[in-house]
């Protein structure tokens with residue numbers, strides 16, 4: 001049986017598309033969106049028609065016949081009430097998104113776009129491994145402020161996809177392994193996978209600073225900054241996500257440029273790289289006791305991991321915990337398509353989303 005799956009991954013600066021025929025990718029396209037193009041949209045959900053039009057144009061240009069599709073799958077957004085795995089992009093999910101119950105992120109458009117493109121074709125629309133998939137243990141949820149409880153929030157889609165790849169190398173099932181994953185992309189998050197479940201994580205707002213995110217900031221100084229009258233709430237969020245990290249110090253979120261700057265004698269760039277390595281290693285160490293140090297492996301993944309220099313410096317500091325596996329880049333499009341394929345052919349049951 002042959003299935004054609006369209007995968008849609010809306011990111012903050014692009015919408016990625018891929019068409020899969022069973023396990024084989026037959027088309028892939030990244031549609032970049034400039035800050036200027038997105039500026040007129042007050043809310044992320046307002047970008048829906050703009051992105052949909054670009055997607056349909058790109059598919060038309062590539063002669064993709066929508067009638068041949070078997071399903072459409074979008075990146076899962078930030079909805080509450082999610083577990084890992086696949087969901088039907090149903091009406092309850094649309095209502096949750098439209099009512100603003102999901103934390104703002106471009107990935108929230110995934111379900112809406114998938115459903116809208118699938119509906120006229122009479123084919124299923126799914127999302128897979130949403131960012132907010134939450135299977136955390138109770139012990140991991142407490143903070144010292146009763147008003148704030150920790151919720152799971154990480155790069156679930158890529159983390160579970162690379163874990164499955166590494167499981168093949170170890171000739172084991174992902175569901176039988178204990179894995180610590182550090183996703184080191186434009187944003188950084190880390191997670192602990194205990195026999196197929198993410199039982200704890202370090203979210204991007206608790207993490208090391210990243211190319212474009214501030215990461216953990218000492219809380220009292222952050223409070224002072226918020227109340228300084230210098231910044232609006234939106235500006236503070238942008239300082240944290242989008243304009244933080246390497247970008248805030250050096251004006252670029254491109255790690256390759258920062259590596260070059262450091263090699264050419266820029267002291268700040270060199271210091272930041274050292275601090276980046278140090279913080280990433282510390283975050284791995286912070287998660288080591290979650291499974292009492294009993295990990296099959298630690299996986300480093302994401303775009304930053306293309307840098308051998310960075311990887312070797314991190315490895316040196318964390319290899320005492322468990323073997324380190326390096327999987328550069330991200331596999332989100334493949335993970336979306338293969339997830340949808342498992343749901344279509346019945347290997348995996350798609351969950352029905354319930355409005356919170």
Ligand SMILES: Nc1ncnc2c1ncn2[C@@H]1O[C@H](COP(=O)(O)OP(=O)(O)O)[C@@H](O)[C@H]1O
Pocket residue numbers: 184185186187211253254255256257302303304305306307329330
């Ligand atoms: N070959 C490379 N060497 C070093 N850094 C790289 C390389 N390729 C990408 N990066 C860096 O990875 C980061 C982006 O990671 P990526 O996983 O692509 O991000 P996103 O989270 O935006 O998908 C950027 O800082 C980029 O400069």
Ligand SMILES: CCCC(=O)OP(=O)(O)O
Pocket residue numbers: 011012131153154155185186187188189203204
């Ligand atoms: C940390 C959760 C997911 C996320 O922030 O994704 P991007 O780095 O792709 O924006």
